[in-house]
Amino acid sequence: MEYDLTELIKTALSMRKRSYxxxxxxxxxxxxISKDGRIFTGCNIENAAFTPTNCAERTAFFKAVSEGVKDFEAIVIAGGAEDAKELDYCPPCGVCRQVMSEFCEDDFKIILAKSETEYVICSLADSLPDRFGPKNLLG
Incomplete structure (x- = not known):
């Protein structure tokens, strides 16, 4: 699936503004982005009790799955202090990587973006080696 990486990065950067x-x-x-080209967005949403807090990545995945989509191509993640003039790379937490592992293949792309022109791309396999997933339980 071909997709416009710059537009995907712009979308992730703009979603930061919706964070709570x-x-x-x-x-x-x-x-x-799903394998059929649909884009699902997410932002992080905090809670005073902390445990109910949900990361941007999981918000996007849960929105997609709730819409019946379970096949994914890539995710862009952009994060930093709300008043940051420049962003650094913001890798997904372990829980988000585990959610990715539930729905994505080893070659799923994780794109960490500082800006529209500064980003790195890695695969889920690189980000979460020896992962535990559905194949462990379903064979």
Whole structure:
């Protein structure tokens, strides 16, 4: 599947503005593209009890799955302090990597973006080697 990486990065960067982060002030946006070309967005949403907090990546995945989509191509993640003039790379947490492992193949692309022109791409296999997933339970 061909996709416009610049547009995907712009979408993730814009989703940072929708973050609800009154405690950490660390805003993360995500843009997830399915194999059929649909884009699902997410932002991080904090909670005073912390445990119910949801990351941008999982928000995007849960939105997609709730719409019946379970085949994915790539995700762009952009994050940093809400008042940051420049962003650094913001890799997904372990829980988000585990959610990716549930729905994505080893070659799923994880794109960490500082800006529209500065980004790195890695695969899920590189990001979560020896992962535990459906194949472990379903054979």
């Amino acid at each position: 982060t009154p405690y950490s002030h660390f805003n993360v946006g995500a843009a997830l």
